[in-house]
Structure formats: structure tokens, C-alpha cells
Amino acid sequence: MTERLLDVQGLVTEFKRGSSQIRAVSDVSFHINRREVVGLVGESGCGKSVTSLSLMRLLKDTPGRISGGKVLFEDRDLVTLPEKDMRNIRGNEIAMIFQEPMTSLNPVLKIGKQLEEPLMVHLGLSRSQAKERAADLLRQVGIPRAEEVLHDYPHQLSGGMRQRVMIAMAIACKPKLLIADEPTTALDVTIQAQILELLRKLRADNDMSVLLITHDLGVVAEMCDRVIVMYAGRVVEEGSVQELFENPRHPYTKGLIRSVPKLRQKVHRLESIPGNVPDLSQMPQGCKFAPRCAYATERCLKEEPGLLGVEGTSRKSRCWLANEQTWEERGAVTDGQAG
Amino acid sequence: MARYAIQRLIGVIPLLFIVSIAVFMFIHLIPGDPARLVAGKEATLDEIEAIRTHLGLDLPLWKQYFNYMGDLFQGEFGTSLSSGLPVSDMIVSRLAPTLWLTFLSMGWALVIGLLVGIVTAVFHNKWPDYLGMLGAISFLSIPGFWLGLVLIQLFSVELGWLPTGGLESWKGYILPSFTLGSGIMSMIARYTRSSMLETMRMEYVRTARAKGLREQIVIGRHALRNSLIEVITVAGLQFGFLLGGSVLVETVFSIPGLGRLLVDSINLRDYTVIQALLLLFALEFIIINLIVDLLYGVINPKIRYSSNG
Amino acid sequence: MKDEAVTGGTQAVVQAGAPTGFKQRFGAFMRKFVKQKTAVVAAVFILILLVIAIIGPLITPYNPSKPNYDALMEGVSAEHLMGTDEYGRDILSRIIYGSRLSLSVSISAVMIAAVLGTALGLLAGYYGGWLDRIIMRGSDVLFSFPDLLLAIGIVAILGPGLINVVIAVAVFGTPSFARIIRSVTLSAKENLFVEAARSMGATNKRIIWRHIFPETVPAIIVNISMRIGGAILAASSLSFLGMGASPSKPDWGAMLSMGRDYLAIAPHIVYFPGLVIFLTVLAFNIFGDGLRDALDPKMKS
Numbered sequence: 001m002t003e004r005l006l007d008v009q010g011l012v013t014e015f016k017r018g019s020s021q022i023r024a025v026s027d028v029s030f031h032i033n034r035r036e037v038v039g040l041v042g043e044s045g046c047g048k049s050v051t052s053l054s055l056m057r058l059l060k061d062t063p064g065r066i067s068g069g070k071v072l073f074e075d076r077d078l079v080t081l082p083e084k085d086m087r088n089i090r091g092n093e094i095a096m097i098f099q100e101p102m103t104s105l106n107p108v109l110k111i112g113k114q115l116e117e118p119l120m121v122h123l124g125l126s127r128s129q130a131k132e133r134a135a136d137l138l139r140q141v142g143i144p145r146a147e148e149v150l151h152d153y154p155h156q157l158s159g160g161m162r163q164r165v166m167i168a169m170a171i172a173c174k175p176k177l178l179i180a181d182e183p184t185t186a187l188d189v190t191i192q193a194q195i196l197e198l199l200r201k202l203r204a205d206n207d208m209s210v211l212l213i214t215h216d217l218g219v220v221a222e223m224c225d226r227v228i229v230m231y232a233g234r235v236v237e238e239g240s241v242q243e244l245f246e247n248p249r250h251p252y253t254k255g256l257i258r259s260v261p262k263l264r265q266k267v268h269r270l271e272s273i274p275g276n277v278p279d280l281s282q283m284p285q286g287c288k289f290a291p292r293c294a295y296a297t298e299r300c301l302k303e304e305p306g307l308l309g310v311e312g313t314s315r316k317s318r319c320w321l322a323n324e325q326t327w328e329e330r331g332a333v334t335d336g337q338a339g
Numbered sequence: 340m341a342r343y344a345i346q347r348l349i350g351v352i353p354l355l356f357i358v359s360i361a362v363f364m365f366i367h368l369i370p371g372d373p374a375r376l377v378a379g380k381e382a383t384l385d386e387i388e389a390i391r392t393h394l395g396l397d398l399p400l401w402k403q404y405f406n407y408m409g410d411l412f413q414g415e416f417g418t419s420l421s422s423g424l425p426v427s428d429m430i431v432s433r434l435a436p437t438l439w440l441t442f443l444s445m446g447w448a449l450v451i452g453l454l455v456g457i458v459t460a461v462f463h464n465k466w467p468d469y470l471g472m473l474g475a476i477s478f479l480s481i482p483g484f485w486l487g488l489v490l491i492q493l494f495s496v497e498l499g500w501l502p503t504g505g506l507e508s509w510k511g512y513i514l515p516s517f518t519l520g521s522g523i524m525s526m527i528a529r530y531t532r533s534s535m536l537e538t539m540r541m542e543y544v545r546t547a548r549a550k551g552l553r554e555q556i557v558i559g560r561h562a563l564r565n566s567l568i569e570v571i572t573v574a575g576l577q578f579g580f581l582l583g584g585s586v587l588v589e590t591v592f593s594i595p596g597l598g599r600l601l602v603d604s605i606n607l608r609d610y611t612v613i614q615a616l617l618l619l620f621a622l623e624f625i626i627i628n629l630i631v632d633l634l635y636g637v638i639n640p641k642i643r644y645s646s647n648g
Numbered sequence: 649m650k651d652e653a654v655t656g657g658t659q660a661v662v663q664a665g666a667p668t669g670f671k672q673r674f675g676a677f678m679r680k681f682v683k684q685k686t687a688v689v690a691a692v693f694i695l696i697l698l699v700i701a702i703i704g705p706l707i708t709p710y711n712p713s714k715p716n717y718d719a720l721m722e723g724v725s726a727e728h729l730m731g732t733d734e735y736g737r738d739i740l741s742r743i744i745y746g747s748r749l750s751l752s753v754s755i756s757a758v759m760i761a762a763v764l765g766t767a768l769g770l771l772a773g774y775y776g777g778w779l780d781r782i783i784m785r786g787s788d789v790l791f792s793f794p795d796l797l798l799a800i801g802i803v804a805i806l807g808p809g810l811i812n813v814v815i816a817v818a819v820f821g822t823p824s825f826a827r828i829i830r831s832v833t834l835s836a837k838e839n840l841f842v843e844a845a846r847s848m849g850a851t852n853k854r855i856i857w858r859h860i861f862p863e864t865v866p867a868i869i870v871n872i873s874m875r876i877g878g879a880i881l882a883a884s885s886l887s888f889l890g891m892g893a894s895p896s897k898p899d900w901g902a903m904l905s906m907g908r909d910y911l912a913i914a915p916h917i918v919y920f921p922g923l924v925i926f927l928t929v930l931a932f933n934i935f936g937d938g939l940r941d942a943l944d945p946k947m948k949s
Contacts, residue, residue: 058548090551098542098549106543108564108640118550153640169550174378357789371803476937480930482881484888485904492915577808583796587885591908601797602889605804617801621792 005074005177005209006032006055012068013047013054022280024050024064026233029155029307032209037225039241040213041256045277046215047233054181056096057086057213058108073177086254092122095170101162105154111138114130121172137168138298140205141198161193171202173299178203184219196223217260221245229253232278232288235307239315249310249317251293252326287319295327340643343636351629358625362618363407364623367400368603368612380514417611419490421604426615434591436506437596440588441581443516448523449574455524456531456570462535463560472532475525483584487518487591504593516593519584523577541565568639579624665799680942690931697928701747710738712745712898721914731916733907739920742898746921749899750928753810757817764818765825766864772826774835774856774858784830787823787856795820799882803891810899813892817879828871829864836863858884866943874936884925900925 003075013025025047032038040048054066054081056267057078071078072130073094078086090096098104104242106114119125125133131150137145141164147191163183170178182201184192196219212223220227220241227244229237231253237250248254255273275292278284286304299320307316321327374391382390390395395406410417416426459471462542489490494514495503502511538544539562547561548554593599597616604612636642682688710728716736723731770920772783790798802816810943826910836842846854886892887901895902900921 054548058545060548061544087551090549092551096549097545100542104546106547106561106565108568109561117547117552121550121552132500155641167545216646321435333470353785354788354792356791357785361789365801365805404918425762437849469863476933477930480877480881480933482884482901482904482922482925483927484885484901485918488908488911488918489922490917492911496912496915559659579794580796581794583794583800586796586800586889589888593712601800605800606890613801613804617793617797621796624794625792 002074003033004031005034005036006211007072008051008055008069009072010069011051011054011066011071011079012242013050013052013064014067014282016063016065018282020281021067024233024280025054027069028230028233028235029069030228030235030238032211034176035203035207036208036226037210037212037224038204039214039220039227040211040230041216041220041227042230043277045280046230048230049181050233052181052211052213056090056094057081057083057251058090058096069185071335075235088122091118091170091175093175094177094179095173095175096179096181097163097170097183100160100186101166102154104166107154109153110150111152111154111157111165115150115165115172118169118172133172137172140171140202141165141168141210142194143168147287159187160194163187163191163195167195167198167202171206171208174206175208175212179213181213182215183212185216187216190224192219192229199223217256229256232283233280234288234314234318236279236318237316238307239310239313243313243315247320249315250289250319251295251321252289263272294329295321297321340636343504343642344633347629347632347636351625354625355622358621359405359408359618362614362621363404365614365617369610411480416615419609419612421607421609421612426612427447429612430597430615430619433597433600434593435587436594437582437585437598439512440516440519440585440594440596441513441578444520444523444581444584445574445578447517447520448527448577449477451520452524452527452574453570454530455528457535457563459528459532460539461536468532471528475528478521478525479520482585483518484520484591486521487515487588490514490518491592504591506594511592513592515588515594518591519588522584523574523581526577527570527574531566531570533564536568537563538562568635571630571638572635575634576628578627578631582620582623677942679942681858681938684938684941686934687942689911690934693927694933694935695929697747698751700744701751704744704747708738708741708744712737712742713896720915721910723914730920731914733903733917734910734914739917741901742780742903743921743924746898746900746903747928748924749810749897750883750901751879751882753814754817754876757814757883758821758872758879760814760818760874761821761875762825762868765822766829766861766868767827767870768822768826770833770856770860770864772832773858774852775839780830783826787826790820790823793820795878796882796885799886800889800891804887808891808894810893810897813883813886816886816887817882820882821875822881824875825868825871828867832864833860836860839863856887870936870940870943873932873939877932877936880925880929880932 002250008031009029011025011028012023014021015024016022028047028051029038030038038050042048050064052190053064055060057066057076059065066079069079076085078089103109112131112134115137116125116130117126117227119130119133120127123294135146138149143149143161143164149157149161149165154165157165167183178199183199184195199210199212200223201209208265210223212219224241225239227238228235229244229250229251237244237248237253239249244253245257248257270330273286273292278288278291284301285289286302287293287296287300288304293300297303297320303320305318305320305322307318308320308322309316372387374387374396398406414427416430419426419429422429427629438565455471456473459468462468491503491514494501501514502508505511531629535558539558541562544562547557552561582598585596586601588594589596589598590602596617597619601616603609604616709825714737716732719728719732719736721732721734721736722728725731728738728740730743733739733742768787769785793801798820799813799816800821802915803812806812806815839859840853842859845859850858883892884901884904885900888905890905893899893902895906903921904918907914907921911918
């Protein structure tokens with residue numbers, strides 16, 4: 001049994017906008033090991049959600065299509081898998097939870113019914129067996145009055161409870177990989193902590209890997225073993241949480257970390273990364289982050305770096321300066337438009 | 340739910356009132372002296388006066404209205420001017436065909452309309468979509484009486500499969516109900532299509548797919564069930580228009596229903612019958628809308644189980 | 649006059665904050681409209697129909713009312729492109745004459761409904777209060793009756809004849825205009841330039857006429873185009889039932905009603921007028937749909 005549960009190699013996903021194709025995900029590669037929690041970080045629009053949808057091949061009702069690369073899940077390539085087999089994997093071996101629990105649950109079906117579905121379809125349970133399991137699952141995710149909640153409709157539950165139900169639905173068939181797309185973003189801060197705690201517990205109990213997609217570095221610091229940073233549809237840095245936070249090897253990561261105010265430090269001014277994320281249809285030549293980068297060199301503006309290894313570690317960074325010890329601040333930062 | 344129901348019920352009462360007044364005023368709106376109209380062209384002055392007192396037309400209006408409402412509540416609709424029969428009897432004898440016709444038409448409309456709506460939504464922007472929508476807008480544009488006649492020509496005269504009219508057998512209901520349902524069929528198809536297109540984009544559909552369910556279940560159980568709620572309510576509201584169309588269809592297919600009765604009465608200037616029928620139709624319309632509203636409250640879980648009752 | 653002087657200034661202020669000029673909006677609308685090919689085809693058809701209605705009667709080969717007992721109920725032929733009816737009259741000529749009738753009846757009925765409904769809607773939306781409630785209650789009552797039934801009821805009161813058909817169709821069309829214009833008025837009332845105008849001392853009448861009414865125009869146009877089809881159907885239905893035009897007139901619905909008796913032996917008498925009604929209504933419906941999509945896709949209800 002390989003250690004690598006999921007191996008994404010050169011994934012490319014394109015979206016049709018008008019008559020042209022736009023690359024939302026451009027040559028993305030990363031892997032997830034068993035029992036690992038990997039964080040996928042980036043600002044909105046960087047392609048992290050599209051990546052996750054591509055992994056599950058859930059692009060059906062969007063103008064997006066996977067146009068290249070491989071997604072190896074335990075030696076099977078999900079990209080070329082027939083739809084029938086992909087269906088067996090969804091909800092069963094790989095499960096996904098989404099950001100907005102209210103709109104992600106069907107408003108006209110009872111909670112119990114929605115929970116029973118994957119159980120009956122994938123595990124072949126009978127209606128009564130599925131009902132029992134469903135109640136169990138609700139208890140597992142910390143919902144006290146499980147039997148009653150089974151008969152409720154989504155709008156009768158609070159936001160936190162709905163997210164717990166989503167999680168219950170996802171782990172119902174004990175998946176090997178759980179993809180969580182911004183699971184706590186829409187929740188109150190106190191509930192956030194509870195949900196994260198729940199995810200941690202479930203991960204340990206069920207021995208599963210988690211791909212946690214978020215823009216919140218705090219969540220990453222708390223939950224993840226390894227982190228992948230994305231920008232403009234590309235992976236720009238990869239490494240363990242510790243290494244990344246202590247010593248970021250990509251200016252974008254550095255900027256992200258700096259922009260989070262730390263409680264004990266006296267902060268004079270909140271730092272932000274100047275400029276805007278480029279429009280995917282009008283990407284600058286060379287490094288995509290260069291126009292906003294304080295350390296950009298001539299080479300950075302002209303040539304796009306590959307994902308370079310950082311010497312002495314298993315880390316990677318898409319930056320010409322990845323292996324430099326010190327970074328010089330060069331000149332004024334442009335307003336985000338490529339020269 | 341209870342509050343919702345009570346609100347609806349209360350809202351209907353003033354409407355019923357006003358409608359009853361409107362229909363009551365009907366005979367007084369006709370240019371000319373009501374008593375003379377009722378008595379007929381050849382009546383003598385004495386006869387006209389006799390009728391005036393008999394029908395209470397010499398009383399002040401509000402008193403007449405009172406009596407009118409009183410009679411209504413006792414089920415007394417007056418006497419037909421042309422046949423002399425009690426209007427209530429005439430209505431009762433022709434109620435069944437019209438009701439059957441209406442329900443069968445709704446049946447056609449729902450079955451075909453939903454089917455076309457779902458198929459066009461699932462095959463959005465491909466040829467089944469274009470075909471279906473073209474068919475829908477065509478059916479909306481076809482004059483009902485023409486469609487009926489064309490169908491008669493085709494299926495009765497040429498092919499001889501179905502009768503040309505009348506209700507000797509159950510077959511006599513097929514063509515008229517299809518004709519009557521044709522307009523609503525297209526409305527349901529169009530509405531289903533747009534509703535499905537919306538629901539299919541909803542996130543819970545994505546969740547359903549993420550659970551690994553088959554596409555038919557995703558569309559059938561998750562998307563459709565949400566759309567169905569709206570569609571059924573809209574369809575229910577169209578019921579009233581079936582009443583209007585029944586006038587045409589019953590005429591074309593020679594069906595002895597309430598619609599035909601209305602047309603005949605108008606041609607015969609039988610005002611008591613006309614008045615009673617108009618009231619009946621309006622009442623039916625209002626009641627059906629009320630039922631549909633209440634039904635919506637029942638099948639939409641958000642209203643049925645809302646925390647504020 | 650004081651009013652003019654004050655509101656002349658209002659004009660300038662208001663113009664600055666008013667939405668984009670007429671020319672730009674019209675251009676954008678035309679571009680969107682032309683994209684829908686079926687709607688354009690429908691528009692062309694309608695144009696041709698209007699032309700035929702206007703000049704047609706001058707160029708018809710046959711007299712639509714003169715019977716010709718030598719050519720009773722003849723089928724399609726070179727001399728009679730649509731055959732002849734039970735009196736030997738050329739059907740094509742009758743249909744051309746009838747187009748004038750049908751189009752004028754339905755268009756005028758819808759126009760009357762538009763004028764009345766818009767006036768009521770503007771008043772109800774702008775002034776609110778008891779006026780609003782009365783108007784809305786009134787339209788509710790009218791809405792309580794199914795379309796055709798209401799029309800039949802009105803004709804029952806007034807008696808048969810084309811003028812009464814126009815009145816009937818206008819009456820049952822008014823509430824829908826009132827409702828739509830009222831809601832547009834309500835949202836237009838919120839607009840900033842109305843506030844600006846009012847603070848400059850513009851009278852209510854001026855505000856309604858100069859500022860709110862123009863906002864309602866797209867909705868009016870769309871609703872008109874969408875209701876003409878229904879008006880044609882209603883008018884021809886009434887004629888079919890014998891409540892509209894007198895049977896001698898070449899009204900399309902009446903032609904069908906007359907031809908019904910001869911369905912088995914001369915179906916073309918029924919086919920052609922009905923086909924023409926169908927195509928005309930279809931064209932107006934497609935055109936109306938296209939218009940609505942081009943003017944404001946959000947109006948799809």
C-alpha cells in the first residue's frame with residue numbers, strides 16, 4: 001500500500017468564457033498521504049475550489065472541463081475513469097463538504113432521508129439499517145437529539161448543526177479522503193472552533209486524510225500537517241506547516257502570513273499585499289505574482305519559474321529567489337499591472 | 340402553518356363579498372330596464388310591472404342585494420327565463436361533464452407539460468430544448484376552437500378513431516380534454532423548464548452528485564422535487580382558465596356542460612342563468628386559488644414547519 | 649411662470665443624475681434583440697401582416713362579400729389560392745380583409761388597456777394609500793374571473809358587436825397593466841432623481857409624467873406585445889361563439905364558426921382562417937418574448 005493516497009499530476013482545468021478558454025487551474029501538482037491533513041490556501045479566485053471540484057469531477061453544470069493532467073487515487077486515474085466508476089468513488093471513498101450548509105442541503109427532504117441516501121447506495125444497507133446508522137452518524141458528529149433531528153428539515157436547524165449534518169453525510173461511508181471546501185467560513189467564530197475540533201476527532205477515529213481548502217491561515221495553522229499555497233491557478237509553495245510559517249520561501253506566502261495580525265505583537269499598520277489578483281484572461285508574462293511582488297527581479301517579470309525544490313528540505317516554491325538566503329526589496333511595487 | 344392558513348382564509352372573504360356584489364349588479368348594468376329585459380320584448384306594461392314586483396325590482400338596491408344573498412345561501416338561484424326550470428337544477432345536471440373535462444384537461448397538461456419541461460431543462464440548449472419550446476409556444480398560440488376542429492377532422496373524420504362530439508362513450512372526453520389542456524400544457528412546460536434550470540444550478544444538487552448518486556436520482560429526487568412545488572402551485576392557479584376555455588371546447592365538441600349553458604343563455608338572453616353561472620365560475624376560481632394557496636403551505640416544508648406557527 | 653422657472657433648474661440637475669440617454673439604451677436594446685433570430689423573423693412577419701392589413705383590401709383579386717354560386721366550396725386552386733367558402737367567396741381575399749378587422753380590434757383593445765392600466769398603475773404606485781388599495785382591490789376582482797369568462801360576461805351585458813368586443817378585451821387586459829406599472833412605479837419612486845426633483849419643488853404631476861413614466865415605458869411596450877396575441881385569440885373566440893362580429897363580416901373567428909358545419913366536406917374553410925390566426929398569434933408571442941428578453945432579462949417571471 002503506497003503512502004500516497006492522492007497524487008495530482010499537472011492538472012489543467014479550463015473554463016469557457018465567451019469564445020475563449022480560460023485556465024482556472026494551470027499545471028497543478030501535489031500529493032496527499034494517508035492520514036494527512038493538507039491545507040490548500042489562497043485568496044478567492046486562485047483556483048482552489050475549482051481544483052477540488054476537478055478532483056471529484058463535479059464540473060458537470062459549469063462551463064469547466066478538465067483538459068489535462070492526471071489525478072491518481074490509489075493508482076487509479078480519476079480523470080479518465082468512466083463515470084459509473086467515478087460515481088462509486090464519490091461519497092464513498094472520497095467525500096466532499098461545502099461552504100454553505102444551508103444551500104448545500106436539500107430544503108425539501110428530511111435530514112434522515114438525505115443521510116440514508118449514500119448509505120443505501122454505496123453500502124447497500126436496507127432502509128431500516130440506514131436509519132439506525134444515520135442516527136449513529138448524527139451522534140458521532142455531536143448532535144444530541146439524533147432520532148428527532150432525523151425527521152427535521154434543514155431550515156429547522158442552526159448553521160452549525162447543518163454543517164455537522166453535512167459532515168455526517170460525508171463520513172457516512174468512511175471515505176479515505178475528505179475534501180472540505182471552506183467548511184467554517186460561513187459560520188460564527190465559536191462554532192468554527194467546534195467544527196474544526198469535530199473534524200480533527202473524526203480524522204483520528206476514521207483514519208482518513210483531509211484536504212482542507214481555506215483562505216484562513218489561522219485554520220491552517222491549527223489543523224494542517226502540510227500546506228499548499230495557490231495563486232492564479234498555480235501552486236506557488238508547498239511544505240509542512242511549521243516550515244512554511246517560520247520561513248516562507250515565496251513572497252506571496254510571506255505576504256499572506258504578514259497580513260494576519262498577531263495578537264501579541266504591536267502592529268502599527270495592517271499589512272496587505274498591494275495590487276489585485278490578475279484577471280485570468282489577462283495574465284502577465286513571467287511570474288504571475290511578479291507585478292505585486294516587492295522582491296521581483298527582471299528575470300521574474302520575463303520568465304515564469306517552475307516549481308523549484310528548496311535545498312535541504314522537501315519543500316517546493318515557484319520563485320526564482322526560493323533558494324536565496326536574503327531577499328532584496330527592489331524598487332517600488334507596481335499597481336498590479338504587468339509592465 | 341396555522342397562521343398562514345388563517346391569513347389566506349381571511350383574505351378571501353372581502354373578495355367574495357365584492358364579487359357577489361359585482362355579479363349582483365350584473366343585471367342592473369345592462370342597459371335598459373331589468374324588469375323589461377326579463378319580461379321580454381312582447382310583454383305588456385302590466386306584465387312588466389308584475390314581474391317587477393315579483394322579482395322585487397321595485398325595492399331599494401340594498402334590500403334587493405340582501406334578498407339576493409339570502410336566496411343564495413339557501414341555494415336558490417332563481418328560475419330560467421327561457422325554460423322556466425329552476426336554475427339550480429339546470430346547473431346540477433350539467434356540472435359533471437364540465438368537472439370531468441376540467442380535471443382530465445389538467446391531467447393532460449400536467450403529464451405532458453412536466454415531461455416536456457424536464458426534458459427541455461435537462462437537454463438545455465440542445466435540439467430537444469428548441470423543439471420542446473417551439474411546441475410550447477405554438478400550443479399557446481393556437482386558438483382552442485381551431486385546434487379542436489382540426490383534431491376532429493383528423494381523428495374523427497379521417498381516421499375514425501374517436502367520436503366527433505357528445506359524450507356517448509368515455510372516448511368522447513379525449514379530444515376535448517386534450518384541446519382544453521393545450522394552453523396550460525405549454526405554460527406548465529415553460530414554467531417547469533425555467534424552474535428546473537434554476538434548481539439544477541443549486542448547491543444541493545452539487546451535494547447530491549458529490550454523494551455519488553445516479554444522475555436520474557439527482558434530477559428526479561433532488562432537483563425535481565423542489566421545482567415541483569412551484570410548478571404545481573402555478574398549475575393549480577391555471578385551473579380557473581380551464582373554466583373559461585371550457586366554453587369554447589364544449590361548443591366545438593357539443594358537450595352538454597356548463598360552458599355551453601353559458602353560451603346558450605347569452606344567446607337566449609336568459610339573464611338569471613347567466614348571473615348564476617358567472618357567480619359560480621367566479622366562486623370556483625376563488626376557491627380553487629385558495630385551495631392551491633393552502634396546498635402550497637402544506638407541501639412547502641418551510642411553511643409547514645416554520646417555527647412561528 | 650414660477651413653476652417653469654423652478655423646474656427648469658430641476659431639469660438640469662435631474663438630467664445629470666438620470667440614467668443613460670435614450671439613444672444608448674435603444675442601441676443596446678436593438679443589438680440584443682437582433683441576436684434572437686426567431687424574434688426577428690416574427691417581427692418581419694408582423695410587419696408584412698400590417699402592410700397587408702393596410703393595403704391588402706386594395707389589391708385583393710376578389711370581392712370578399714359577393715357570393716359566387718358557381719364556385720361553392722372549391723378547394724385550393726390556381727384561381728383561389730385558399731379555395732372558396734360556402735357562398736363561393738374567395739377565402740384568401742376574405743382573410744386579407746379580415747386582417748384589418750382582427751388587427752384593429754386587438755391592437756386597439758390592448759392600447760386602451762395599456763392607457764387605462766398605466767394611468768391606474770401610476771396613480772396607485774405613486775400616491776399609495778387608499779387610492780392604491782381601491783385600485784388593487786378592483787384589479788383583484790377582475791382577476792377573479794378567468795379572462796374569457798369576463799369578456800363573455802361583458803359582452804353578455806353590452807350585447808354582441810365588434811365595439812363591445814374591444815371594450816371587453818380592453819377591460820380584462822387593464823388589471824395586468826395596472827399591476828405591472830404599479831410595481832415599476834414603486835421602485836422608480838425610490839430613485840434618487842425623483843428625490844432631487846421633489847426637493848426642487850417639482851409638482852407631483854410633473855414628477856409622474858417626466859420622471860416616473862419614462863421608466864415604465866419598456867414594461868408597457870413588452871406587456872403590449874405580449875398581450876396582443878391573447879387579445880387576438882380572445883376576440884376571435886368571441887366571434888366564433890357568435891358574440892363578436894356579425895357573420896357577414898370577414899372576421900377570422902366568424903369564418904371558422906361558419907365553416908364548422910362543412911368541416912367534413914370542405915375542411916379548408918376552417919383550416920385557413922385558423923392557420924392565419926395561429927401564425928399571427930405565434931408571431932406576436934415570439935416577438936413579445938424576444939422583446940422582453942432584449943429589454944430586460946430580469947423581467948422573466
